[in-house]
Amino acid sequence: MIDARDATHAILHKAPYAYSAHPQIAVAPNGDWLVVFNKAPRQPFILHPPEEPLFRNVIMRSRDRGAIWSAPEVVPNYDWSGTECASLTALRDGRMMLNQWRFRWYPLGLAQRLRTTEKLVFPATFLSGWARSPEHDADEYRALAPERLAPWARGGGETFVHFSDDDGASWTSTLRIDTSPYDGGYGMRGACALSNGDLLLPLSDIPNYRIVFVVRSVDGGRSWDRPVEVARRDGSEFEEPSLIQLPNGRLLLLMRDNGTRHLHQCTSDDEGRSWSPPVQLPIEGYPPHLLALPDGRVLCTVGWRYPDFGIRAVISHDGGDSWDIERTIRLRGGLPNKDLGYPCTLLESDGSLFTVYYGQDSDGATCIWGTRWRL
Numbered sequence: 001m002i003d004a005r006d007a008t009h010a011i012l013h014k015a016p017y018a019y020s021a022h023p024q025i026a027v028a029p030n031g032d033w034l035v036v037f038n039k040a041p042r043q044p045f046i047l048h049p050p051e052e053p054l055f056r057n058v059i060m061r062s063r064d065r066g067a068i069w070s071a072p073e074v075v076p077n078y079d080w081s082g083t084e085c086a087s088l089t090a091l092r093d094g095r096m097m098l099n100q101w102r103f104r105w106y107p108l109g110l111a112q113r114l115r116t117t118e119k120l121v122f123p124a125t126f127l128s129g130w131a132r133s134p135e136h137d138a139d140e141y142r143a144l145a146p147e148r149l150a151p152w153a154r155g156g157g158e159t160f161v162h163f164s165d166d167d168g169a170s171w172t173s174t175l176r177i178d179t180s181p182y183d184g185g186y187g188m189r190g191a192c193a194l195s196n197g198d199l200l201l202p203l204s205d206i207p208n209y210r211i212v213f214v215v216r217s218v219d220g221g222r223s224w225d226r227p228v229e230v231a232r233r234d235g236s237e238f239e240e241p242s243l244i245q246l247p248n249g250r251l252l253l254l255m256r257d258n259g260t261r262h263l264h265q266c267t268s269d270d271e272g273r274s275w276s277p278p279v280q281l282p283i284e285g286y287p288p289h290l291l292a293l294p295d296g297r298v299l300c301t302v303g304w305r306y307p308d309f310g311i312r313a314v315i316s317h318d319g320g321d322s323w324d325i326e327r328t329i330r331l332r333g334g335l336p337n338k339d340l341g342y343p344c345t346l347l348e349s350d351g352s353l354f355t356v357y358y359g360q361d362s363d364g365a366t367c368i369w370g371t372r373w374r375l
Contacts, residue, residue: 004331263284
């Protein structure tokens with residue numbers, strides 16, 4: 001274990017009466033930094049987007065490389081709530097793309113009337129997963145009736161992409177992605193722009209969070225091909241993939257596995273039309289974010305939900321064939337608990353790195369953080 005060089009930490013957004021989490025960062029065509037994240041009214045216990053209909057995706061902007069950030073604005077507009085984690089992609093034609101999954105939510109009384117005509121998930125079911133999650137610490141609430149914790153039911157939903165032609169200031173075009181035969185597609189990392197011009201968007205099936213697949217666009221996101229499956233395996237629960245293209249053209253995809261609690265990896269040598277079987281990595285943090293460095297190395301940042309709570313990074317020197325676990329980088333430690341993670345890193349022109357993530361501060365508020373550091 002080594003410590004990151006010259007690491008400085010700052011809170012980018014704090015709202016004491018809200019729960020802010022799961023950020024992703026991208027650079028807009030005009031050079032502004034954009035961060036999209038989840039935000040909902042704060043509960044006395046932790047709920048994440050699959051369990052809470054009041055989550056919205058919000059975006060904030062920095063014009064000075066992360067020193068000052070604008071107030072968060074809901075994206076694409078206030079009609080969109082009950083969403084999962086979102087992500088941003090800067091497109092080659094100057095537009096920005098936001099991809100987003102939105103659930104359907106119902107008050108319990110209405111859900112009881114609809115249960116014979118729509119596939120619904122009731123509180124006892126989705127909170128049973130909540131109770132088992134390693135991200136939640138709320139033993140005093142586990143004995144309460146599920147309907148008191150979450151008086152709503154969750155239905156299905158749909159996958160959407162939204163487009164902005166003004167560097168993320170407004171989102172005026174929306175397209176639904178058909179993810180059949182999967183029930184839906186959730187992705188919290190942006191699309192990978194391939195060297196041939198195609199966009200490849202990595203997603204996980206939803207609401208099961210067990211299978212990872214990709215969808216392809218050959219026209220800048222205006223239409224999308226049918227999904228191509230990347231990974232599924234008995235005993236594994238694959239989700240939250242991150243995808244990059246290496247200089248030799250190979251595609252490298254890492255993903256979270258809730259079955260083994262280790263990251264897994266797949267590769268493709270035919271531009272994502274077929275994939276190698278998933279291979280378990282010796283990286284225990286999650287979820288992954290991949291960044292290709294100019295010297296050919298690959299950086300993977302992850303959340304670390306064990307003492308010393310924080311954010312860590314691992315480097316591959318050979319395109320993902322091996323990972324330098326012995327020299328795991330601790331770029332942030334000392335956070336108060338495991339309510340943290342989802343790091344996303346960008347490379348600055350001076351060679352420094354800027355990583356966004358979420359975690360609690362000393363007041364117990366869950367905030368969006370940024371760490372500037374060097375390898």
